[in-house]
Amino acid sequence: MFKSLFFRVVLAVVLLAGLAPFSTAQHIAATPSIEHVEVLRLPSGGYWGHPSPFGFNRGPGYMRASLVFDTLVWRDASGETIPWLATDWRLADDGITWTFTLREGVQWQDGEPFTADDVVFSIEYYLDNPGTAWFMSQVDQIASATKVSDTQVALTLKQPFAPFIQTTAESLLIFPQHIWENVDDPKTYTKPDAFIGTGAYRMIEYSEAEGTYLFEANPDFFLGEPYVQRIEFVPTSDNFLALINGDIAAFDKFGGVTDEMLEPFQSDPFEVRTAPGEWGMFLFFNLEQDTPLQDVRVRQALAHAVDRQAMLERILYGFGDVGSMGFLPPANPFYNPDLIDYVYDPAQAQALLAEAGYNGTPIKLFYAAGDTETARVIEIITNGLEAIGLEIERVSLDQTSLDAAAVEGSYEIGVFGFGGLGGDPDQLRRSFASQSQTRGFSRALGYNNPDFDALAGAQLSLTDPTARRDAIFEMQSILAEDLPVLPLYYTARVVVFNADVFDNWYYTPGGWGGGIPMPYNKHQFIVGLPTGLEIRE
Structure with missing residues (x-):
């Protein structure tokens, strides 16, 4: 395969340059007094796809x-x-045209200039x-x-879209036209030039088998030489011990x-350092399938049968929150605290099943195997459902197959866990509106409520914060009544680190890249400071 040859060549270049090869046996030296961090080693957590704009998986891959x-x-x-690739952005009076002024002097990592044509090409390629986006x-x-000039592009929206900057402009990766214009299958394209960007780091190597990734600083990055020079993602069996032993510089954990x-x-x-939860675990009910779940009373019975408080105590050790029936967590500024809840009540659950005329038809429960936390979740779910007479067939898959x-x-x-819940509340529309084109682990399939759809469409163009908040609150109320998904819990977040290696760790309010709640915002590695664009001295 190309990766083997490419990475052998890259490794030879690294060795000729006098740099250390990628080795997990190497320990991190504490270097608090140097001007830059030479090596930052982090736990990989597995393989997250190849780091092109089209090959990554989930938030860690992004x-x-x-x-x-x-x-x-x-x-x-x-x-x-x-500002990043753009230094200025303005919305026209028509409410749908955004004009971005691009940073001058930016280069792709192969030396070619970054241009307005690249931005236009990237958008059109995604469309x-x-x-693929x-x-x-x-x-x-x-x-x-549209290219307005050599330094400006105009993006015209289909309709007014209030969360455009966070959900689109902040998350849509731009790539070079001169490389991708002849690529027909972007998801499988993995030749060396698939990893040429404008970014602060060059992709040196990755291993699907080992789940390792190596990135080195791009000395020609438009803000200057990054504060962290080399980032390595390595496999670990115990992050707590790995940090104590100096094998990694930090790790993060959601709950537990x-x-x-x-x-x-x-x-x-x-x-x-800790932060409230923007990652959650959910039970999604597929209403496209012909199962007893079509009856809302069966879904309500299931909700009453699952002891979510026990999950909070036994799985998260109290480090989080019980799920809200409106989907959004307390950490989201648009969270509605005044919703109907379905407290653990097996007797009420049995009464609802009887009222619905449930006849014992088995329902298949899909989940990802191999994770202790998920195993405990499944145990609590199945024990609760079997106790009220709901027949469950377990279907255990690996994470990739479950996502598929x-x-x-x-x-x-489906038992699905994901983040991005602290970002813009348009997440509700993407996940639950019947006309949403989103597919995947955060999408409620088969759910259709005209009142919800109307609010979901209206909130997109509401620029008055109070009016938009009222619409989002009502959307959550509808979800709580209809129950297309059962939110189980939200995990609080913690990052633990060796400050002598790197001390600029933070959680970004509302997440980054469209809402990712992890403490690995690239800004902190590039600049070395919490805010601004000046690189730390």
Whole structure:
């Protein structure tokens, strides 16, 4: 395969340059006094696809691709939009035309100049290849892209779209026309030039078998030489021990953390930072399938039978929140706290099943195997459902196959976990509106409520914050009544790190890249400071 040859060549170049090869046996030296961080080693958590604009999987994969490829604008620790490939952006009086002024002097990593043509080409390529763009980016909201001048592009939307900057401009990766214009199958394209971006880091190597990735600083990056010079993602069996032993510089965890587990990291050189939950675990009911779940009373019975408080206590150790029936977590500014809930009540669940005339038809429960947390979730779910007489057939898949089943709609009940829940609440439209083109693990299939659809469409163009908040609140109320999905819990977040290696760790309010809640915003590695574009000295 090309990867083997390419990476052998790259490794030879690295060795000739006097740089250390990629080795997980190498430990991180504490270097608090140097001007830059030479090596930042992080846990890989597995293989997340290849880091091209089209080959990555989920948030961790997007994060790796974002090191190589840039977007028009970005976001720092303030949660505010900051200039990136674009230095200015303005909305015309028509409410649908955004004009971006591009940064001058930017180069692709092969030395070719970055131009307005590249931006127009990227948008048109995404539109010509439906389903290839990062699902959070909502590129389908764009009607056209036009080159205004050598330094300006105009993006015209199909309709007023209030969350355009965060969900699209901040997340849509731009790529070079001179490389991709002859590529017919972008998802499988993995030749070396597939990893040429304008980004702060060059992709040096990755291994699907080992789940490893190596990135090195791009000395010609438009902001200057990045503060962190080399980022390595390596496999670990125990992140807590790996951090103590110096094998990694940091790790993050969503929920399932106790004070006792964090005790070894409460003194120098370690630090711990936490944030409320923007990642959740959900039961999605596939209403495209002909199952007893078509009856809302069966869904309500299921909700009453699942002990979500037990999940919070036994799985998250209290480090999180029980799911809200409106889907959005308390961490989201648009969270509606005044919704109907379905407390654990087996007797009520049995009464609802009887009222619905449930006849014992089995329902298939799809989930990803191999994870202790998920195993506990499945145990609590199945114990609760079997106790009320609901027949469940377990279907265990690997994560990739489960995600594929979500896209295909081949599941009946699916256990899906994902983030992005603290970002713009248009997530509700993408996940639940009947006309939404989104497919995947965050999409409620077969759900159709005209009142919800009307609100989902209206909130897109509401620029008055109070009016939009009222619409989003009502959308959550409708979801709580209809129950197309059962939110189980939201995990609080923690990042634990060795401050002597790298100390600029933060959680971005509302997430980055369209809402990703992880503490790996590339801005922190590039600049070395929480905010701004000046690189740390």
